[in-house]
Amino acid sequence: MLTPAEWEALRLSLWVAGCAAFWGMVAAVPLAWIVARRRFPGRILFDALLHAPLILPPVVIGFVLLLVFGTQGPVGRWLGEVGVQLPFTSAGAALAAGVSCFPLMLRAVRLSIEGVDPKLEEAARSLGAGAWDRAFTIVLPLAAPGLIAGAVVGFAAALGEFGAVITFAANIPGETQTLPLAIYSALQAPGGEATAAKLSAVSFAAALGGLLLSEGLLRWQARRAGR
Amino acid sequence: MAGAAGGAMIRVAARQRLGDFTLDVAFDGPADGVTVLFGPSGAGKSATLAVVAGLARADRAVVAVGERVLTDTDARVFVPPERRRIGIVHQEARLFPHRSVRANLRYGWTRAPGANGGERRIGWDEAIEVLAIGHLLDRHPRDLSGGERQRVAIGRALLSQPALLLLDEPVSALDAGRRAEVLGFVAALKRRFGLPMLYVTHSADEARLLGDRLVRIEDGRVVGQGTPAAMLPERVVTGEALGGGRVRVGDAVVEVPGVDAVAGAVVRVSW
Numbered sequence: 177m178l179t180p181a182e183w184e185a186l187r188l189s190l191w192v193a194g195c196a197a198f199w200g201m202v203a204a205v206p207l208a209w210i211v212a213r214r215r216f217p218g219r220i221l222f223d224a225l226l227h228a229p230l231i232l233p234p235v236v237i238g239f240v241l242l243l244v245f246g247t248q249g250p251v252g253r254w255l256g257e258v259g260v261q262l263p264f265t266s267a268g269a270a271l272a273a274g275v276s277c278f279p280l281m282l283r284a285v286r287l288s289i290e291g292v293d294p295k296l297e298e299a300a301r302s303l304g305a306g307a308w309d310r311a312f313t314i315v316l317p318l319a320a321p322g323l324i325a326g327a328v329v330g331f332a333a334a335l336g337e338f339g340a341v342i343t344f345a346a347n348i349p350g351e352t353q354t355l356p357l358a359i360y361s362a363l364q365a366p367g368g369e370a371t372a373a374k375l376s377a378v379s380f381a382a383a384l385g386g387l388l389l390s391e392g393l394l395r396w397q398a399r400r401a402g403r
Numbered sequence: 404m405a406g407a408a409g410g411a412m413i414r415v416a417a418r419q420r421l422g423d424f425t426l427d428v429a430f431d432g433p434a435d436g437v438t439v440l441f442g443p444s445g446a447g448k449s450a451t452l453a454v455v456a457g458l459a460r461a462d463r464a465v466v467a468v469g470e471r472v473l474t475d476t477d478a479r480v481f482v483p484p485e486r487r488r489i490g491i492v493h494q495e496a497r498l499f500p501h502r503s504v505r506a507n508l509r510y511g512w513t514r515a516p517g518a519n520g521g522e523r524r525i526g527w528d529e530a531i532e533v534l535a536i537g538h539l540l541d542r543h544p545r546d547l548s549g550g551e552r553q554r555v556a557i558g559r560a561l562l563s564q565p566a567l568l569l570l571d572e573p574v575s576a577l578d579a580g581r582r583a584e585v586l587g588f589v590a591a592l593k594r595r596f597g598l599p600m601l602y603v604t605h606s607a608d609e610a611r612l613l614g615d616r617l618v619r620i621e622d623g624r625v626v627g628q629g630t631p632a633a634m635l636p637e638r639v640v641t642g643e644a645l646g647g648g649r650v651r652v653g654d655a656v657v658e659v660p661g662v663d664a665v666a667g668a669v670v671r672v673s674w
Contacts, residue, residue: 298458299497301484303563304514313510317501 178378182371184350185358186378189335192266192354196274196334197327200281204326208286209311230279237276238343245271245344262344269345269352273334276341281330288322289315320397328390332383355379412469413438413567413599417454419461426450426461426623434469435597436615439631441604447623448603452569455601456491457484468567468599488516490560491569494576496552498544504555505540511563523564525596533595534558534588550581554588561592568600574609589613607635644668 178186211223229237245252245262255262262268292315300310316323338356345352347361359375362368412434419426426447432438440448453459455466457473460481466474468489473482490511498507508531517523531537534554544552553573560568570589574582590613593600602613610617614631627634642652646666650659664670 293497295493295495295497296499298484299491300499300510301458302456302487302489302491303511303559304485304488305510306485309514314499 178374181349182358182375182378185353185355185375186382188266188269188350188352189354189379190382192270192273192341193331193334195267195270196277196337197281197331199270200274200278200330200334201285201323201327204278204281204285204330205316205323208282208289211282212286212289226282227279229276234276234337234339235343237340238272241268241272241275241340241344264346264348264352266345266351269341269354270334272340272344273337273354274330276337276339277330277333280333281326284322284326284329285319288319288326291322292318321394324390324393324397328386328393332386335379335382335386355382413601414465414467415451415455416463416465417451417461418463419450419454419459421450424623426454428618428620428623428625430618430625430628432599432601432618433615434599437593437600437602437613439602439604439610439614439617440620441607441610441614441617441634442620443605446620448620449571450623451620452491452571452601452603455567456489456569457482457487471566488564488566489569490563490565490567492553492556492560492571492573494572496544496556498547498552498555498559500544502544503540504536504542504544504547507544507555508536508540508559508562511559515562515564517564525561525564525598527562529595530558530561533591534561548581549577550584553577553581553585557585557588557592561596561598565598568598570600570602572603572605575604575606586612607637611635611637641669641671644670 207226211219211226232240242263243249245255245268247253247256247261247263252262260267262271296318297310297314300314305313335354336356337354338360341352341354342357342360347353347357349358349361353361355375355378359372359379362371362375413432415432416429417426424447428447428451430438440451442448450459454461454464454474457466461474461476463476464474465472465476471482472478472480473487473489474480498504499510502510508527512523512527515523531540534557536551536554536558539547539551539555544555547555557570557573573589574585577585586609589602592598593613602609604610611631617627617629617631617634618625619627619634640652642650642657644662644664644666645651645656648658648660648662649656650662650670662670
């Protein structure tokens with residue numbers, strides 16, 4: 177049904193989107209916490225900067241990543257010394273997709289943290305729980321549905337990310353050619369419409385699978401939480 | 404008077420400006436009894452509790468439980484709420500919705516001093532028995548009635564081995580039947596554990612029932628302290644019901660709307 181190259185694009189897409197969602201969430205939880213709970217000068221600007229990928233054209237995100245993580249960039253040079261290269265690699269594709277979709281995850285996590293009743297945290301505090309203790313036993317478990325939703329939205333969006341990925345990681349089959357890039361390549365070739373249509377259907381199925389998975393996770397979580 | 408016998412073991416003084424409202428209170432309470440903070444809504448009773456619990460920072464404050472000084476703004480002492488060992492029960496139970504009753508109770512229990520094999524003053528079985536919540540352990544907070552929720556909240560606070568228990572109108576959100584039920588458990592708690600408590604209420608009945616000492620707070624200030632009996636004298640007379648809402652007391656006949664005792668019955672009227 178799918179050619180080996182198409183399977184490869186699907187596998188790569190899932191891997192890239194999975195990494196993007198995972199690491200995106202790892203960054204989104206503490207940053208959303210700061211934005212939701214801390215009051216400090218420059219908070220609005222900080223929040224705006226975190227949301228920048230949402231309003232920047234994806235190609236600009238890719239370009240900025242090249243400036244920072246490229247072999248001549250400040251971080252890229254340092255990474256090169258320890259033997260890590262990001263541009264034109266799968267890891268780089270995941271980075272580009274993760275940065276592009278980060279604001280979506282941040283927003284979901286932030287709303288879910290803000291939705292936890294501070295009185296419950298106060299109660300935990302009077303029962304002897306310190307800040308980290310409260311975060312892991314009260315706030316994050318109660319915010320779990322929002323965290324799951326954030327991860328899934330991030331995954332689905334990363335699965336479709338095109339501009340930032342092709343700019344930063346290029347379109348290398350088997351390395352950085354995810355489904356949207358493969359669809360684009362197919363459309364560039366004469367008579368590639370059938371392949372493009374097939375890959376589009378695969379993209380749709382993958383995104384749908386993610387949504388169904390999240391629905392299942394939410395139900396499981398709700399049952400576990402006794403709601 | 405327990406306050407005089409036990410000495411002043413709870414010391415509270417707080418001064419705080421909150422917009423137009425100024426809180427300026429100072430009072431003492433006994434070490435093994437219930438100090439009632441009594442006054443109308445908005446008088447500053449809950450604000451005082453927040454200062455005691457360390458959840459609000461006053462401009463100037465002293466809070467001490469026995470020898471332990473928890474807040475002393477002049478000496479720059481401020482123990483964070485999680486290390487004060489002060490249990491709090493509010494009007495709403497604030498149970499953790501994602502945890503069973505047992506897990507709610509264990510939350511404070513496992514974090515209490517003495518959790519690592521040391522001696523706990525208040526035993527698990529004992530607290531559960533006094534509050535009669537043993538049959539609720541495997542339930543979830545959403546499946547409890549209002550009165551059961553409050554009992555679990557009291558148990559949770561109690562099992563965290565507090566040095567002081569704060570009760571902020573713990574029965575005000577309940578209907579009359581549940582209120583009597585929970586008040587009975589609070590009274591039992593007082594007899595059984597001899598724990599110092601600050602009890603906030605605007606109900607004279609609750610103050611008389613539970614209080615060893617009463618601090619009357621109005622408009623952010625303490626306007627009187629003493630025993631509940633002296634501070635809230637209850638006037639009771641015995642008379643004979645005449646029917647139709649009239650009662651003969653001595654030589655006089657008074658109108659008492661609401662008396663529906665049959666004519667000739669002996670009734671006690673308080674006001």
